Amino acid sequence: MNWAIGLVMFVGAVGLSVIGIAGMLMSNHLFRMVLALAVAEAGANLLLILAGYRWDAAAPILLPGHSTQAMVDPVPQAMVLTAIVIGVGVQALALSLVIRVRQHYATLDMRVARQRMQDALDQAAGVVPPRSQEGPAGERPLPAPTRTIEAGGPHD
């Protein structure tokens, strides 16, 4: 029975992480990506809290009279608390970025936003976008020799 519970727990933790990752990859919607991130973090936190679980043990709080009772490991709980708070901060920041992206590019689609970003960056740098047909494939060391003075020879 115990191993079954363990399996369920692990499947839950791994499943949440993988579902979160799947959500981040298969969606192109910025907001959903943030939500998926939250799900993935939940999975990781679950695995972390499982690391401290003990069969038949109580919460790590000393109550008068019960001080000898077996308790679960308190350290993962503290770590998860930290991880959750970190997650909250990151998600809040992500959302503020989403708001700004939407204001600037009027889209919540990752592909569109990325394309606009690339174009803007290329434009700012003064680089013709690489998709242009005229764009040379890298810079070759020597171009075709000029007609007036024939260099190099072998071409004719």
Add this chain to the structure above:
Amino acid sequence: MTDVTLAVVLPLLGAFLLPLTAHRGLHWLGMLLGPALLALAALLLFATWTAFESPYAIALGGFAPPLGITFYVDLLGLLFALAVPLTSLLLWPGGSDEAAIRQQSLTLLLAAALTGMALSGDLFNLYVFYELAAVASYGLAASSATGPAFVAAFRFLLISALGSVVTLLGIALIYFKTGTLNLAHLATLSERLADPQGLAAFAMLLIGFGVKAELFPVNAWVPEVYAATGKRVAALLAGLASKLAVLAVVRILLLVFPHDEARQLLLLLGTLGVLSGELAAWQARDVTRMLAWSSIGQLGVVLVAFSLPGKAGLIAGVTVAMHHLVVKSALFLLADRWGGAVDRLKGAATASPLGAALFVLFALSLLGLPPLPGFWSKYLVLSGLAEAGSGMQHLALGVILLGTVIEGGYLLRIITRLYAAPERDIVPPAHRFPNLFASGLLALLLVAGAILIDPLWQGLNTLAASATDTQVYVQTVLGGKGITR
């Protein structure tokens, strides 16, 4: 009062207090607070450095080591810790409006986090500081407040946060198997991690910390973030933050995973990083992204260097890392005005002769022209690889050399443009003085490094001897000797 904890705490305190100066006509205080605290932190670390005798640990909160968090102070940590406030000072954003103050606040937070990463001796604490550095760098990445910056910062955040999830999974795995977080304690238990699960945990940590270390394949954020944000921020992230992330990985590698497989993983990813970064840079047509991709390649070399076993690897790694810190920071500073298309740079040397000369100096050092320090760092890596001598290492050697050739191709493309005749009399802008000054300082450092290479190497030898000795670490932290409570 020379407790190195202060080097972490003071910038934090400064970051907390800095927003207050925005309100009450305390601008002058705000302008001074950050640099003063960073300078204080640097002084403190320097004093610790000069007074250093043997490694010691600080039990934070006064709890006996395996239970509480420890800081471990050795030369390796101190060296990287010292680099943090110094570089942050050099790349200080300045300004006194509200946005500038927020940016300064974030810079202080970043500095505190990176110093913490250099000193921390606790796995989860490393993760927390890493996250702090990450969040601060998301903010910095978005600080130029343009559309591309927001998109780039968001993409950076996504990839990094996902990396953090993977790291957490790894930490959970390690905790499952060992039930402890203290690196010294883990070092004594490293046998328990010498199996696929342990290796998987290391791989997860590597992926997570690798995001900031520009590790292949989780470095897709690099070019766009550096292109979209201010060049000082790019210099800070590429030069400084990446090195501390590497240091964290190296600490974990040395102490907790002293297995060949882990090193091999690092070697493999580093090699791929060199290849992908240099190749991508070959086709870049604007300076910023060229430097960004080049920095991925360089970080690959750093990882390859650290993957070498023993003292030689550590010496090589530290040298390459420090060299890249100096050079890439300076190159990004110089790219502040020259960040656009390579072809727009024609004639820039006439407008800014000193800037062009500095650029050439740094580029040549990056390529490894002897007797500049870049050559020696490359020499240490390559001779280590040749010495180690397995097929994989020889392959890495070849890839690094090939990368250098490609790097020569694209860096020379910039240099020839700098000294070409200006086109239609459009002369690219000259540098702002602070950037020029900062990169000039870095150039002096580089030249000093070239002259003092042998004493520096001697110093690195002692540094590496103690840093690679797991026993010293374990004895110091767990043996109860040299602990300040």
Add this chain to the structure above:
Amino acid sequence: MRNIATLLLLGGLSFLLLVITGGLLFGNPPMLIGQGIQQAAPTEVGAANIVTAVVLGYRGLDTLGELSILFAAATAGGLVLGSTRGRSGRPGGFILRTGVDLLFPLMLVAGLYVVMHGHLTPGGGFQGGVILAAAFFLPLLARPQESLDHTWLSVIEALAGSAFIALGLAALFEGRAFLTPLFDHGVLGALVSSGSLPLLYLAVGLKVGAELASLLVRLSADDEGAS
């Protein structure tokens, strides 16, 4: 096509993760430091809630880092969103407004309670701080035009964070390590016990409350307010 590849990779990843986690010992952790902390915490820290002892004592630096991360997120959020943005919107209805007015003091008290009893019972600065933030955020739902005073929020943010550090530094000045708990432990389980931990948690609570409140306020501001 991309989705199929992604799905295949995800399938592979979940399989691998399950294989890896399947080999782990569940419910029987090594607890090397957990055991040590359980035994030492009552005498070393004196908090009845051992998790609190870990959060504020053994891993106090993590908590400081965590606070800094929240602060960094709030600062970065401020940097991204800018702070001078207008708010508009219709005020809430009668029920909402009255409910908020009724709830506000209750939530305030509840939040403070959770904060102050963090060393005794489940809960603490973070949890209480979130309740406090919610308490301050509720009125904004009811009366969108009235903005929270950013100045006060940032002052609380700054001072609470500095107070945490100051408590840590106080130990340093006494010649002990940074963040060493101060004062007497008192009686295990009493409200005033476990030294400076309640003070730390108060700082944490205020900081988290202020931080989250300002984040929420910024996020809820109008799109039209700026650029």
Add this chain to the structure above:
Amino acid sequence: MIGALDMLLLAALAAIPLSALFATTRSGRWLLVAAYAVQFGLLIMLQPATAAHSALSFQLLGNAVGWQMDALGWYFAVITIGSAGFAAAYAAGEWSEVNGRLGLSLRWLYAGLQINVLAMLLLLASGDFVSLFIGWELTSWAGLILMLLAGGDAIRASLRYIVYAIAGGMTVFAGLVITQAAVGSLQFDALHAAAPSLGTGRLWAIALLFILGFSVKMASMPFHLWQAPAYAYSPAPGSSFLGSISARMGLFGIALVAIKLIGLAQLDRLSLVTDLVDLRGLLTWVAVFTAILPTFVAMRQNDARLLLGWHGVGQGGYMLLGVIIADRLGSAGGLLHVFNHATYQAILLMAVFAVIHRTGTADLNRLGGLVTRMPLTFLAMLIGIIGLAGLPPMNGFVSKWMIYRALIVDGHPLLFVATVISTLGTVLSVYKLLHNTFLGQLRLEHEQIHEAPWSMTVPMLLLCVVVFVTGAAPGLVLQYVAAAQQAIGLEPVRYILGGIESPTGSLDMLWITAILFAGFGIGAVLFYLIGGRSRRVHQLDNYAGGHFLTADVRYQYSDNFYAGLMHRIRPWYRGSFEWTESALVSALGAASTLARGFFEQANPAQWVLVGTTVIMTWVMWYALG
């Protein structure tokens, strides 16, 4: 404490800022020529018989780094400083004034020249692998300064050069670290001592890496594409200096590392599976092809500078061939050819640049008939091409004769035939150069051309004297060649003032020259005795088909030179190497696009998943396997 070598290096170092300071005035430039004379004097004072050590030595990263110059380095150093001095003198007068006005940076030119000299001296005086590599890289990068100065086409050529040069440098670097791994030290002696006991695998790696790296600098096949344009487009003094000596640094490296340190006995151990082909055999064929193909590429060139540049590549093949054969006569021939080539190549380039100076073009289709306008330059070029073609009595003949002789004596008939083919190409193409520039119909626009100024002609003519004297009395140079041979552990050639003394056949140029001139004299005497008279006519005093021709009628076309021959050999010019090079660049571009695509994915988080999954798979696979 400070030895003669230090004095020399210090003088070269001190001359760099002086060059930057004084290069803009005429008297200043002559001062700089004097500085080269001083350096040359210091070098002559250096006694190369026993290696001269520098007082400068460091302990760098556990390696002792020092400098010392033996007879081999000294021999190359003489040529280096000499070439630089002549180049500086050539440009000191009017040339610099004109080109300075046109926007050439004289400070950079003269400083660059001096930096090159210093870098090469450092290389030639290297005492261990670290100083060797330092000198090597500095030489590569210093060359770039001179190449970049001209702008325009030169920039593209120098970008190509630097990629080749870095590739070569990195190959040497790889050889260096593998040597260290195999031998445990970077001292020359250590490799020399350990070479006999090294396994063939390691020996192959070390020898091949060093030789490949040095070959890039020599522009041996198949790395020959970069050199001609890179050297040709440099400004006149740079071009003549680089063309004379720069590429020979690769030969120095091969002589030092392969012949001296690894040793012939060890090189002979390196054979491929069947013992049919060994490394030295391979190298001789590389050398021969390097002698042939670029020569025929040169024949097609219509830019005089490129024509000479390609010849420079080809002549490098002769030198490599001689050194690799490495018997007493062949190696002496190869080493002697370095000196000889440096002298006549400098003359030829100076002559071509003198023509450019006056006419503004080096296009062989736009020149002609300049013999009456620039007779001294014509004379110089004539002597130069006699040297280049390897005809007596100029010095080129001696070295080539020695190489041929060695090939015959050692029993390499095929190689001998191949070198003869190469010489044939050389003769044909240098005649094209001389003819198209100086003979035939003078162009209208060149009516008013004058002889080049004395500042340019005098260095050329002085070099002509050198070419003639060392041709008639090669023993003057051979004594140093013999010392250099000894320095790299080969048997020294037995020389006399007039040439070679050997049991299989001696060569005495004094006699040959005397007979030659006696022949001319007898001919002239006979001519005048019989009553032959020479009459001077105007160059435009021509007629064809009974018609007098005026100057504006083009009756002589110099393009499509050697039409019949070219028609025959045209199918051979397929440009395979150029094609391969551009294919490599395209492949690099494609790989680069791929890498870019990796970084510009729509969803960056994808790579976290891919990376994690792949690495986890690796981990599990590793665990199972």
